[in-house]
Every structure is written in C-alpha cells, then in structure tokens.
Amino acid sequence: QQQVKQSPQSLIVQKGGIPIINCAYENTAFDYFPWYQQFPGKGPALLIAIRPDVSEKKEGRFTISFNKSAKQFSLHIMDSQPGDSATYFCAANNQAGTALIFGKGTTLSVSS
Amino acid sequence: GAGVSQSPSNKVTEKGKDVELRCDPISGHTALYWYRQRLGQGLEFLIYFQGNSAPDKSGLPSDRFSAERTGESVSTLTIQRTQQEDSAVYLCASSLGGRDTEAFFGQGTRLTVV
Numbered sequence: 001q002q003q004v005k006q007s008p009q010s011l012i013v014q015k016g017g018i019p020i021i022n023c024a025y026e027n028t029a030f031d032y033f034p035w036y037q038q039f040p041g042k043g044p045a046l047l048i049a050i051r052p053d054v055s056e057k058k059e060g061r062f063t064i065s066f067n068k069s070a071k072q073f074s075l076h077i078m079d080s081q082p083g084d085s086a087t088y089f090c091a092a093n094n095q096a097g098t099a100l101i102f103g104k105g106t107t108l109s110v111s112s
Numbered sequence: 113g114a115g116v117s118q119s120p121s122n123k124v125t126e127k128g129k130d131v132e133l134r135c136d137p138i139s140g141h142t143a144l145y146w147y148r149q150r151l152g153q154g155l156e157f158l159i160y161f162q163g164n165s166a167p168d169k170s171g172l173p174s175d176r177f178s179a180e181r182t183g184e185s186v187s188t189l190t191i192q193r194t195q196q197e198d199s200a201v202y203l204c205a206s207s208l209g210g211r212d213t214e215a216f217f218g219q220g221t222r223l224t225v226v
Contacts, residue, residue: 006154034214036217041219042219043116043203043205043217043218043219043220044155044203044217045216045217046214046215046216049214089154089155091155099145099157099160099168099171100145100157100215101157102147102154102155102156102157103154104153104154105153105154105155
C-alpha cells in the first residue's frame with residue numbers, strides 16, 4: 001500500500017519528442033504527488049507537483065496528468081531537449097503526511 | 113547555508129566498521145529526511161525528523177542503522193558493523209515541513225563497503 005510503481009525503467013526519445021512516464025499508487029490517503037529530476041552525481045530536485053483536486057498541471061514544457069479514479073499520474077515532457085536527459089522520479093506523501101515515497105525512477109535519454 | 117550539505121561526499125570503509133554520515137539542512141527547515149539510493153535504484157526512505165516530534169524510523173532496514181538530530185540542526189546517520197549490501201548513496205533532504213512542501217536534497221554521501 002505504501003508503494004509507488006513507476007514505468008518505464010528507461011526511455012529513449014529524439015529531440016522534440018514527448019516522453020511520457022507513468023506512475024501508479026494504491027494508498028488512497030496519498031494526496032501530494034511531486035516529480036523529481038536527478039542528474040548524475042546530484043541530489044534529486046523538485047520539478048513539478050500536483051494535488052488530486054486537479055486533473056492536470058503545466059509548468060513550462062512539463063505537464064502532470066492525474067487520474068484519481070485510476071490512481072495513476074504521469075509526466076509529459078513537451079519538445080524534449082538533450083538537456084532533459086536525466087532520471088525522473090515520481091513520489092507521493094505517505095499516510096502520516098511525513099516522508100515522500102518514491103518510485104524506482106525512469107532514466108530518460110534525449111538524442112540530438 | 114545555501115543548500116543541504118552532506119559530508120563526507122565519499123566514504124570507503126571496511127566490512128564490519130561503523131560509519132557516521134552527516135547532514136546540515138537548510139536553516140529554518142524543520143523537517144529532515146534520510147534516503148538510501150542503491151546503484152540504478154529508486155530512493156528508499158530510511159528516517160524522517162519533524163521538529164521535536166518522535167522521528168519516523170519505519171524505513172530503517174535493520175538495528176544496525178540509527179540516526180539522530182539535535183533540534184532543527186545537524187543530523188547524523190550511523191551504520192554499525194557495515195556490510196557490503198550497505199554500499200549506496202545516502203541522501204539527506206530538508207523541508208519547511210507539512211504535507212506538501214518541497215524537499216531539498218543534498219548531493220549525497222557515496223558509501224562503499226569493501
């Protein structure tokens with residue numbers, strides 16, 4: 001119930017493509033869903049986050065789509081660039097509203 | 113400080129030795145988290161501190177792992193009698209606290225047990 005399942009494990013797209021990363025959860029008490037971006041040798045950094053009272057949120061080229069009934073959410077990267085190549089983690093806050101529970105990550109490679 | 117600071121950045125230790133990892137959170141952040149990231153894996157929650165509340169230790173994998181935090185300042189993660197499977201990057205993060213505040217991560221300590 002505390003897990004967040006993320007797919008795919010890795011993704012390769014060409015520059016300008018729209019990679020989509022999917023996450024699913026079971027715990028209906030989760031109510032905060034951030035995405036983190038991690039470059040090699042660095043700690044993860046917050047990219048964008050959503051709460052379940054909205055179905056979509058956009059920030060620049062990054063969009064989160066949220067399906068509360070299916071308990072799924074996804075990250076779309078519009079007009080992807082080589083600089084977007086990184087590992088992306090979805091996450092959710094746990095029932096106690098304490099630490100974030102992370103998915104296993106998706107390694108994205110954007111080729112030029 | 114400007115961000116979350118972790119030390120050392122790299123640590124190589126012999127199997128069976130104890131190690132201490134340090135985290136300096138962002139000033140004013142009441143919440144502090146420790147995660148473990150094995151090579152190519154996700155972030156595994158270890159422990160969470162929030163102000164003066166009892167820490168959430170539910171993620172600690174064994175009694176060889178412990179962590180302390182004094183007030184809202186520095187935290188240390190201690191691993192006793194290290195094993196090879198403890199080799200990983202240990203990440204610390206801090207936040208203002210609350211259900212949906214941004215967690216800021218340090219660069220991590222890469223621990224290698226030989």
